[in-house]
Amino acid sequence: MDLAIYEPMIKATARRFAATPSEIDDLAQEGRIAAWKALGRNPIDPKPYVRRAVEYGIIQRLQHNGRIKRNPSGGMSYLSQQISEEDDRVLENLIGEERLPTGREFVEGVKEELRQKYGRHFLKGLQEKERFPKVTASKIIRTVIEDVEQIPFEQIPERVNSDFFSDRGLEPLIKIFYNGSPYMAVNEAYSKAILAWEWSRVPVNYWQGPFRMKRASDALTWFVKKRKIKTIEDCGRIIGEDFVDEGLGGMLRQIFNEGTYIALKTQFPELRPWHMRHAPAGTFDNEENRKDALNDYLIAQGSKIIQNLSPEETYDQISLRKFLTKKSVMDFGLCTLLNRYGRSVYRMFSENFPEQILPWTIKNAKSVWKDNPRETAINAVKWMLEDYLKLEGEEIPVYATKELFWRLRFSGIMTNKKIGFHSSPFEAVNAVYPNVYSLDDFRRGKTSVMIDLEGKSVA
Numbered sequence: 001m002d003l004a005i006y007e008p009m010i011k012a013t014a015r016r017f018a019a020t021p022s023e024i025d026d027l028a029q030e031g032r033i034a035a036w037k038a039l040g041r042n043p044i045d046p047k048p049y050v051r052r053a054v055e056y057g058i059i060q061r062l063q064h065n066g067r068i069k070r071n072p073s074g075g076m077s078y079l080s081q082q083i084s085e086e087d088d089r090v091l092e093n094l095i096g097e098e099r100l101p102t103g104r105e106f107v108e109g110v111k112e113e114l115r116q117k118y119g120r121h122f123l124k125g126l127q128e129k130e131r132f133p134k135v136t137a138s139k140i141i142r143t144v145i146e147d148v149e150q151i152p153f154e155q156i157p158e159r160v161n162s163d164f165f166s167d168r169g170l171e172p173l174i175k176i177f178y179n180g181s182p183y184m185a186v187n188e189a190y191s192k193a194i195l196a197w198e199w200s201r202v203p204v205n206y207w208q209g210p211f212r213m214k215r216a217s218d219a220l221t222w223f224v225k226k227r228k229i230k231t232i233e234d235c236g237r238i239i240g241e242d243f244v245d246e247g248l249g250g251m252l253r254q255i256f257n258e259g260t261y262i263a264l265k266t267q268f269p270e271l272r273p274w275h276m277r278h279a280p281a282g283t284f285d286n287e288e289n290r291k292d293a294l295n296d297y298l299i300a301q302g303s304k305i306i307q308n309l310s311p312e313e314t315y316d317q318i319s320l321r322k323f324l325t326k327k328s329v330m331d332f333g334l335c336t337l338l339n340r341y342g343r344s345v346y347r348m349f350s351e352n353f354p355e356q357i358l359p360w361t362i363k364n365a366k367s368v369w370k371d372n373p374r375e376t377a378i379n380a381v382k383w384m385l386e387d388y389l390k391l392e393g394e395e396i397p398v399y400a401t402k403e404l405f406w407r408l409r410f411s412g413i414m415t416n417k418k419i420g421f422h423s424s425p426f427e428a429v430n431a432v433y434p435n436v437y438s439l440d441d442f443r444r445g446k447t448s449v450m451i452d453l454e455g456k457s458v459a
Contacts, residue, residue: 138189157199197247314356397441
């Protein structure tokens with residue numbers, strides 16, 4: 001399930017609908033999410049299906065934002081736009097709204113009520129008159145939180161809510177100046193030092209509207225810093241619960257369809273599904289994804305990519321026999337892929353790289369030796385002599401020594417009782433070429449025959 005192949009189409013679709021260049025990225029992200037969901041349904045013919053899904057996803061987002069509506073010239077579509085990134089209200093909310101008192105008289109009245117309730121001792125920060133009533137409103141909020149209730153800064157998101165202000169008679173103040181939003185009130189009073197997702201409950205519709213992708217981007221930047229995620233390897237340890245623990249469960253659900261991979265990919269473009277602890281469903285249905293994942297695994301182990309190597313060149317990668325184990329594959333995050341092959345490392349590699357991996361190339365290939373070990377061993381010895389060493393017929397008895405078989409990692413073949421070579425190079429070669437060579441041809445130390453210049457034999 002590789003989104004990269006759909007990226008040009010997604011970007012092109014976003015450009016068709018974007019009102020400004022700055023809107024392209026937001027719409028493209030909507031398209032990626034739509035594509036991801038569509039691919040997750042595993043259609044038979046994915047390309048046209050995904051194309052329609054991307055276009056529909058972008059149109060849906062625009063309809064939600066109210067920008068795609070066709071309005072007459074000089075129409076009022078701008079009224080559906082959110083006021084600002086911090087204020088979720090739209091202009092329609094303010095037209096015809098009952099005007100409540102917001103002047104100095106109101107805040108002074110609130111101050112007087114607080115003085116009577118808590119005494120002047122708790123209100124020393126409110127003695128001087130402010131030119132702007134909203135500044136005084138912010139001071140009132142901080143005074144009640146810090147001086148009256150003495151709430152530590154780090155506990156504010158958990159303890160300060162609508163009930164907190166209502167119980168202290170500040171509900172009218174919050175309604176008049178902050179549209180009834182405790183988050184907006186505290187956010188302004190503390191110069192945005194408390195992030196929206198640090199609250200016990202994220203403000204309503206915070207992850208909706210035209211600023212949703214910008215907010216998600218800011219949240220993810222904060223998240224990777226908080227969790228010390230610096231590399232794609234670090235991404236592999238992140239799961240959905242980590243987002244929930246940091247107050248970002250709603251963002252993950254509403255914007256990224258609970259996909260940790262697609263969320264982190266916005267911060268790490270080189271991230272691939274198999275880098276995650278649990279690869280998303282359907283990732284390995286695609287052959288290219290399977291090979292890419294295995295190539296990434298080989299590179300991470302310090303090995304060459306074997307995709308374009310010959311069987312002989314692959315056999316030269318001695319390190320394959322050392323690190324290719326179930327544990328290392330699973331530690332890399334390929335448990336889902338390994339399960340597709342009955343948890344057999346050999347099957348996983350041989351079926352994806354049939355031209356490179358032979359039954360004797362790597363360890364852990366017990367299943368292929370089980371049915372007919374002698375026939376497989378004969379094929380292995382024949383391959384070693386003819387393809388790997390490219391020996392001519394008369395050279396075979398000279399080079400096919402016991403030391404050679406051991407040096408080329410064929411000791412298991414030579415000593416396996418079921419195969420029956422009895423550690424004898426002659427037995428192994430004779431099984432490949434029956435009755436072509438005699439035992440004497442393999443005996444070392446016999447008298448050599450030399451020919452002098454006159455053609456006479458010399459002992």
